[in-house]
Amino acid sequence: MKRYLQKLYKSSRSKSPAKSSKTMAENSIASGTQAQVLTKESGEAFVEALRRNSTLSVLEAKYVVFPTQYSDIPPIIAHASSLSPPLEIAVKCGGAHSSTWASSAGGLVIDLGKLNKVTVSSDKKTVTVQGGARWGDVYSACQEANIDVVGGPFWFVGVGGYLTGGGYSPFTPQYGMAIDNIMDATVVLANGNIVKTSPTEEPDLFWAIRGGGNQFGIVVEFTLKAIPYSGPYTMGAIGYAGSEIDNVIKVVQEWKTTYTPKEKLNITYNRPGPHFKPSITVLPWVSEDKDDRSKEVLAPFRALNPVVDTCKAVPDMLAVSHGADAMMKVAPPKLIIRGTLVTDLYPDMMLDVWQKWVAFTEENPDARATSILWELSGADRIAGVASVATAFHARDPHFWVAIQGRSISESSEAAMRSFVAKTTNEIRQFNTRKAGKDAGFFLNFAQGDETLEEVHGPNLPKLKKLKAKYDPKGLWRKGIYIEPDFS
Structure with a gap:
């Protein structure tokens, strides 16, 4: 990425137009x-x-505009829409999604x-969060107040995209999806109106933004509803050689019968x-509000004699959200993520994916x-909400799986993309055969x-x-575009 950005910067310096034309362009975009x-x-x-x-x-936009107040946004939308042809509009919160939805x-x-x-x-019962915040911003405020919220696992993920997509959280087994903990929201509509939305104000819009993605406004x-602090939280990594795959899968299957809402695992x-x-x-992620909970939870995995065990207690979700920082520093920046939902973590499915990977x-x-x-x-709290209650x-x-494709060269990119897409589809097909129905995609893992x-x-x-009600002209087209139905 560094090379690409350096090339882009050199190109921008060599092709700079006169200052007056730059000023005119900027003034027209952000006038008033x-x-x-x-x-x-x-x-x-x-x-x-x-x-x-x-x-x-990364796509090279013509303009990148940073509003500093909500009222900045309607004139920007109006100007972009008035041009012939209109400028495509993308909205960026954290920029963590591996698609180009936040670029143009x-x-x-x-x-x-x-x-x-x-x-x-x-x-300390609610937390008001602006749409451009990242979860690190939220957890910093929660740390000071000694509370928590149902939020994302990484500090760099944007609140806006995460929440409008649904929002799985370490707290989901106890409190449901992140969208189930939104009290109200403020939205800039395609027509420039800025509206408050909640169960009683613009309830249709409130329904749509909780899982419908970026299709209904900014x-x-x-x-957000605040929840009680239940830390510290044990996190880290327990690693095994590949020869232990059968044993690890066996312990995972046993653990599924005993786990509580106070813990979760990523494998x-x-x-x-x-x-x-x-x-x-x-x-693992384990709430240590009970003495030695993590020792009990992790005992079956430690009995397999792992080659690595870095698990330790950290004080709060801000620390948890920085848990992957060291890995992120060395991870190849060419990244594509696809994911799907599965009814169960079937042993033969996990083993089949292992062999192909x-x-x-x-x-x-x-x-x-x-x-x-x-x-x-645990998904009991997810299932406690009707499928028609939110978008x-x-x-x-259900559980979920994410295939994170990373490559260090352009020559391997095509193969990586193909593997990620193919594996996602094969898991869906495998799950459908086992469960008798397709568990579906998760919007934030879509491409x-x-x-x-x-x-x-x-809910489509x-x-x-x-979409016809709130964006009849189809202004919001980035992402999974929903065609408006005017019938």
């Missing part, structure tokens, strides 16, 4: 607002604004990065350096950082070529109607 506008002529600041978590998510080739990116304020209510503020297939041999890593990473050394991640946590429809008990029916299931007809 306090927003900051960056173009190619802005040099390094513009290059930095294009940066995303994955280099494969030649269009306009509304970057919410300056709208990142987090406020804890005086009674959510610039969320009010990953990876090739850690320096030897890059196939390995299985168990990544080992073969792929062996044959494609430039893509050997590609990994498989299975999440195991997020997957309310039957945009999935069908609307696969992503939104039975209502989403199409609400």
